[in-house]
Amino acid sequence: MNQIDQYDVIVIGGGSSGLMAAINAAQEGVRTLLIEKNKKLGRKLLLSGGGRCNVTNRTSREALVQHIPGNGKFLYSALNQFDQEDIIRFFRDKGVALKEEDHGRMFPVTDKARTILETLEQTLNQLGVTILTDTPVDCLLFNKEGNPRVIGLKTKAGQTIYGKSIVLACGGRAYPKTGAEGDGYAWAKAAGHTIEPLYPTESPLLSNDKLISQKTLQGLSLQDVAVTVWDDKDKPIVTHQMDMIFTHFGYSGPAILRCSGHVNLYLRETGTDSCRLSLNLQPNLSQEALLEQAEGQRDKQILTILKQWMPERMAQAICQCVAIDESTPYKQLVHKQVQNLLTHIQAFPMTAYGSLPIEKGFVTGGGVSVKEVQPKTMESKLMPQLFFCGELLDINGYTGGYNITAAFVTGTVAGRHAAWASYSV
């Protein structure tokens, strides 16, 4: 066997998780190869956070896990080894200061994702990691005799490369133009792993509600509203209080993106074709407070009263929904009409029949089942020497830095343990 074709650790995928995995493997002093199909590393990382890279989130361990609705709890053991504060320290030690914005979101002070990528690339080079770009991997190679284990890979160009430990860091299927085309799922399957069905998360919702099909509110954005996803027993699945926007095909904006994974899961699990949502336009006021404010302005027109709580177009849409002329003075409403109005202010009905596809969403839901992966090491429970990290795993977080955090955390742990495991071969 040619010396150059034998590594201690091979990391497949040069994105957020793979860069970190290769750095951590090399830090343990083992011969490390990072192999990437694109001509350049970190294409998705460069796009992240609108080109600014929301690199992590400064929050408590509990809140971090809660903001990773797709198996966040699986990360506890990994977070004990490397967490969001370690990410901040990692970059600070390399001379990259991060700044905190709203909701704990951390960005490089340069406001450039390139700063993050270049720092990771410099670290790889300093550690002597061999980097092969423009080299798509075709498949993994397994030991067929004796104890089964992964032993290497074959590139699409037909080159065979052997490794004592292999880390799969090839991402999910969101934004495939960045290289994340879902190649890793078939390899995980070949190693005996279960792939939990994929679904889009952090993806705008599709709706054929009348006000969407008639484009009544297209382009209207709402600040600090609460969106709730309901199940078929009228139990709330999740509520998110953030901004949202009406689009020509449905609903989008941060609150909607956060709800989208839950909507897709609900639709898939129930087999129904529509999911019910509601919109609270004044989530910080009780119904009694709203009523009191309205009663204090009995002579005013309905539209005037509504406009103090929401944009005019939304107020007009509500008047249409409850079939009350917007110029009607409040004092002329009967009790039932007032109740109906309040319901529409705090539980405006919406539906969604799905979301934009995975390719257009930010993050892939589903993936390599975490039940078959060691949470402390990211090693496969089924195939020795095979490790997983990043979005390829059935782990997904909300926007806000949680996905890159999950990628860095799992990448760090996978790289480190892959290096240690390579000593045993």
Ligand SMILES: Cc1cc2nc3c(=O)[nH]c(=O)nc-3n(C[C@H](O)[C@H](O)[C@H](O)COP(=O)(O)OP(=O)(O)OC[C@H]3O[C@@H](n4cnc5c(N)ncnc54)[C@H](O)[C@@H]3O)c2cc1C
């Ligand atoms: C537009 C956008 C903005 C985002 N912004 C943020 C943000 O600000 N903060 C945040 O926390 N999350 C953000 N995310 C999510 C986050 O970027 C991803 O969850 C994270 O990068 C996943 O890391 P990964 O290493 O698993 O996969 P990726 O970063 O996708 O890396 C996978 C790599 O594997 C390579 N690869 C795939 N197949 C092969 C193969 N056959 N051979 C060789 N190489 C292969 C790919 O080319 C790719 O480089 C954003 C996502 C998108 C789409």
